[in-house]
Amino acid sequence: MNTNVNRALVLKGQVLTFNDNPHNYEYWETGCVVIEGGFIIAVGDARSVEVPYNAHVIDHGEDLILPGFVDGHVHYPQMNIIASFGTKLIDWLNTFTFPEEAKFSDKSYALRIAKFFLSESLKNGYTTSSVFCTTHPQSVDAFFSEADKLGLRMIAGKVLMDRNAPENLLDTAQSSYDQSKELIDKWHNKNRALYAITPRFAPTSTPAQLEVAGTLYKEVDGVYVQSHVAENVDEISWVGELFQQSTSYLDVYNKFGLLGPRTLYGHGIYFSDVDIEMLKDTDASIIHCPTSNLFLGSGLFKYQKFKEAGVRVALGTDVGGGPSLSPFATMKAAYEVAQFHNYSLTPFEAFYLLTIGGAEALHLGDKIGRIAPGYEADLTVINLNSTQIIRNRMTKSNELDEVLFLQIILADDRAIRTTYANGKQVYKNAEEA
Numbered sequence: 001m002n003t004n005v006n007r008a009l010v011l012k013g014q015v016l017t018f019n020d021n022p023h024n025y026e027y028w029e030t031g032c033v034v035i036e037g038g039f040i041i042a043v044g045d046a047r048s049v050e051v052p053y054n055a056h057v058i059d060h061g062e063d064l065i066l067p068g069f070v071d072g073h074v075h076y077p078q079m080n081i082i083a084s085f086g087t088k089l090i091d092w093l094n095t096f097t098f099p100e101e102a103k104f105s106d107k108s109y110a111l112r113i114a115k116f117f118l119s120e121s122l123k124n125g126y127t128t129s130s131v132f133c134t135t136h137p138q139s140v141d142a143f144f145s146e147a148d149k150l151g152l153r154m155i156a157g158k159v160l161m162d163r164n165a166p167e168n169l170l171d172t173a174q175s176s177y178d179q180s181k182e183l184i185d186k187w188h189n190k191n192r193a194l195y196a197i198t199p200r201f202a203p204t205s206t207p208a209q210l211e212v213a214g215t216l217y218k219e220v221d222g223v224y225v226q227s228h229v230a231e232n233v234d235e236i237s238w239v240g241e242l243f244q245q246s247t248s249y250l251d252v253y254n255k256f257g258l259l260g261p262r263t264l265y266g267h268g269i270y271f272s273d274v275d276i277e278m279l280k281d282t283d284a285s286i287i288h289c290p291t292s293n294l295f296l297g298s299g300l301f302k303y304q305k306f307k308e309a310g311v312r313v314a315l316g317t318d319v320g321g322g323p324s325l326s327p328f329a330t331m332k333a334a335y336e337v338a339q340f341h342n343y344s345l346t347p348f349e350a351f352y353l354l355t356i357g358g359a360e361a362l363h364l365g366d367k368i369g370r371i372a373p374g375y376e377a378d379l380t381v382i383n384l385n386s387t388q389i390i391r392n393r394m395t396k397s398n399e400l401d402e403v404l405f406l407q408i409i410l411a412d413d414r415a416i417r418t419t420y421a422n423g424k425q426v427y428k429n430a431e432e433a
């Protein structure tokens with residue numbers, strides 16, 4: 001393991017990285033990435049890249065080196081309610097989610113689950129995530145302190161909920177302002193941490209609390225907002241009853257000044273063309289969580305419409321509504337959902353969304369998501385021959401898009417050989433040890 005940041009680290013292998021769109025990419029079959037002080041300083045063909053004297057060289061052979069993956073929407077406190085049977089969104093929240101989230105008043109429980117979540121994310125190649133904590137400030141402290149130990153670039157925040165949830169999870173408009181402010185002062189821009197103001201979704205916040213969220217978004221430079229929108233038909237009717245003056249669910253957030261750059265909205269399944277335009281006009285982002293949408297029977301996201309409108313889109317696992325932290329499961333579900341709308345999401349689009357596309361949706365496209373000089377050194381390495389069925393299928397596939405597609409459909413965490421963050425190895429597949 002290379003833990004000495006002063007000594008250059010050189011990774012050799014196949015290298016793939018996207019530029020400004022899914023079909024504009026750089027690929028080197030015998031590639032080389034040079035890392036120093038946590039940043040990428042050079043990339044290219046191994047024959048032409050200059051390797052610094054005394055560098056630590058790791059040859060990944062025929063493995064594929066990619067930028068670390070971006071999970072645009074996930075709930076770390078829901079790790080232990082993954083795979084809960086038989087409900088849709090509102091019942092699922094009341095039956096499984098809220099009782100589990102109540103446990104995060106205990107800081108030591110929060111620390112344990114944060115650690116577990118982060119190690120599972122890295123095992124799946126994710127190096128940056130936008131993360132919902134719980135209403136307890138200590139759940140945020142636990143998360144950021146564990147992420148900081150690993151040197152990860154993470155977005156996270158305290159959930160705001162002042163109605164329509166169990167008493168032991170509720171805050172108030174005032175306490176949510178005070179606690180969020182304190183957490184922002186403590187964590188926002190501390191090393192690689194970024195703070196997200198996190199109203200859970202419109203039904204669990206009073207207008208006064210959404211007002212507070214909008215105020216914080218305006219007050220704090222570079223802060224994020226994350227929430228849920230238009231995920232489930234019953235949820236949408238409920239929002240219609242609670243906010244009768246709004247023209248749509250998304251318009252509720254708009255009315256409280258919660259749409260703009262760095263505002264990240266999960267789902268958006270039931271959007272009108274007007275809603276999609278509103279996202280585009282305000283430069284807000286949508287996070288597509290296909291495994292969750294299938295698992296909770298929420299609906300089928302229309303990726304193509306957002307793409308055509310030029311909206312920023314990332315993929316999210318939405319664990320525990322989503323049943324998997326696998327990037328392959330997520331890309332596969334995105335492909336399958338798009339098929340319902342007669343759109344075949346290409347493997348280049350899928351990997352783009354997981355890397356620089358996702359980074360752009362998180363307004364981090366100048367820092368992460370690409371393998372290029374000046375970028376932060378977050379990388380994941382894929383064994384393209386991780387199972388027998390993949391090996392069989394690989395013998396018939398030579399084209400890069402075919403190779404990527406069969407990984408999307410057939411691979412799982414056995415394919416993740418190793419993950420690097422901030423220029424250091426933070427996960428290594430035990431079978432390779």
Ligand code: GUN
Binds near residue numbers: 097201292318321322
């Ligand atoms: N809407 C409000 N809270 C949640 C949550 O925890 N998960 C999902 N998928 N949707 C939500």
Ligand code: ZN
Binds near residue numbers: 073074075228266318
């Ligand atoms: Zn969610």
